[in-house]
Amino acid sequence: MDIFRLTPDPSGNIAWPTLSTTKKSVVTVGAFDGLHRGHRRVIARTVERAKELNAYSVVIMFDPRPAFVHAYAKAHAGMDVPANVHDPDAITAVDARLRMLSAMHVDYVLIVRYTLAFSEKSFRFFLGQLVGKVGMRLLVLGEDARMGAKLEGDIKKIQDLAAATGVFELEVITDDDGKVRVPAQFKPIAPEEPGEPGDPLAGLNKDERRSWSKKNNAREVRSVSSTNVRYLLSQGRVRDANAILGHPHGVEGTVTHGEERGRTIGFPTANLEEPIEGYLPVDGVYAGWLIDLGPADDYERDQQELSGKPNPEEQQPLASVTVSDTPIVSHRFSSSAIDSRLAPESPFRWPAAISIGTKPTYSEQTGRNERVLEAYALTDDWIDLYGHRVRVEFEGFLRPQIKFDTTEELVDELKHNVEQTRDMLSK
Structure with a gap:
């Protein structure tokens, strides 16, 4: 290509x-x-x-x-x-x-x-x-x-x-x-209960649907559309979004050093630095996958070579023409190296419990309230991914973000989330 x-x-x-x-x-x-x-x-x-x-x-x-x-x-x-x-x-x-x-x-x-x-x-x-x-x-x-x-x-x-x-x-x-109705100006709304949220219109009669549409200023869009995918992810409905996409929704970014509290409580996570490429679902805990795409510097260099990203110091185009000072740059694309890492049986792919949010259990004492994504790979050994480009894929919503009174309560819940993740991904 x-x-x-x-x-x-x-x-x-x-x-x-x-x-x-x-x-x-x-x-x-x-x-x-x-x-x-x-x-x-x-x-x-x-x-x-x-x-x-x-x-x-x-x-x-x-x-x-x-x-x-x-x-x-x-x-x-x-x-x-x-x-x-x-x-x-x-x-x-x-x-x-x-x-x-x-x-x-x-x-x-x-x-x-x-x-x-x-x-x-x-x-x-x-x-x-x-x-x-x-x-x-x-x-x-x-x-x-x-x-x-x-x-x-x-x-x-x-x-x-x-x-x-x-x-x-x-x-x-x-x-x-078919078509569905989506709020015209929807905002991310985190589910209040554990488990994958359902369609709010399911089971409603015609009058109730009309009332919901009026209350939410809803408009009709195609069921299989980018707008509907965005809406579903903003409500935590990952499975419904994945059904439209035809593949697990994923985001990509570079792993950076976080507070490293997870390692001290037995759950070391890969934290993604901003900007994260791809639409972040609403805050919560999810089951999914963590895939190592390799050192970020190597990934960027390879993509520059393979997909025509401008970097004249490190690459030579297959063809280059200038018309009215506007360059045309062509490159041949091959993703075989990345594809092998993304493959279902890849040794660089791990089941993961994924958290998106502001870490409510510790935000008061740290004073930090920025939104972060962190993924805990379900492996026997800790994986050093600092400085690596990773892909995080989402399979299902587990629970909303919760403020726990003690670290012990948080650890117990994380253990439960790990078992939920194993069970969901095994199916």
Whole structure:
């Protein structure tokens, strides 16, 4: 899989790469945050049709998320998102998405840095560029896809454009998974009771559902959607979120030194430093997995080499072209080394009891109330992961954060959580 990282110039124009002068492309477009089952249906069809047409399969992926860019601009007097600003609502880091796309045998991924100037380009101009520069013969989209300035380009208008020009075709992948209602402005709400929380609408009659929707200012969204995944994780409903994703939700980061209190009570944890890549579920204790991806410096160097991250001192691109001072940089991506660590039987993967929160038992005496993620690997020996890049995957919610009166009570509860984790993961 080859990757191009593309940055629009100040006017929003992109120097699109010419993938081939003779071979056409089958293209799909989106942020693909989370790469949930709906995304993968669209991408799998893109790959399938490309093979049928002897064409390249091309995924155009926006980063940062368009919604984040526009929200940031609204809060910062119309500014674009600076390169070092973290998006806490992104479900999945770009690196993780690239690993999944590689496993789906996509030929090319074009990562477009989404900017306000780029967002002002019409969908007609955008699609014309894809036809003329990327060789798009077929465009594959989900049925609710929209693109271009003010999201004017819906499926009907794109279909009309394809029919009028005759230079590309549109294939629409329909969604049969239904819709759900989600609060318009939901906030993380920690469950009050142990165990995986259920659907608050389950068992309600029509009037009760209407009352709930009104109280929460709920809106209808697709069941299989990034918005619904975000909502479920914000309520601690990990299993429901994982069912939509089609894989365990995970976050990634570098292990740093914490207070090291866990080691003194027999539960040494791996603490992740900020920023953590991926959407953090609501505060609580979870069962899941801790995966060592290797020393963070080695990981970053490898990703720079494999996925085209800018670092001119340490890497040479496969291809580099400059148009209007806007560089095109292409790299060939291979995630085999990381894939082996992520594999189910990998020696670098351990069951883990995971805590997200502010450590209420000790926050009064320490005066520290920052939100932290720490994972206790269920192994016989302590594992030194300081300075390592790790992935933490969530399988289920165990309990809310609790303030214990004594350390002994906390230790007893942690032992119980460890047994719960073993039991849940064994199933």
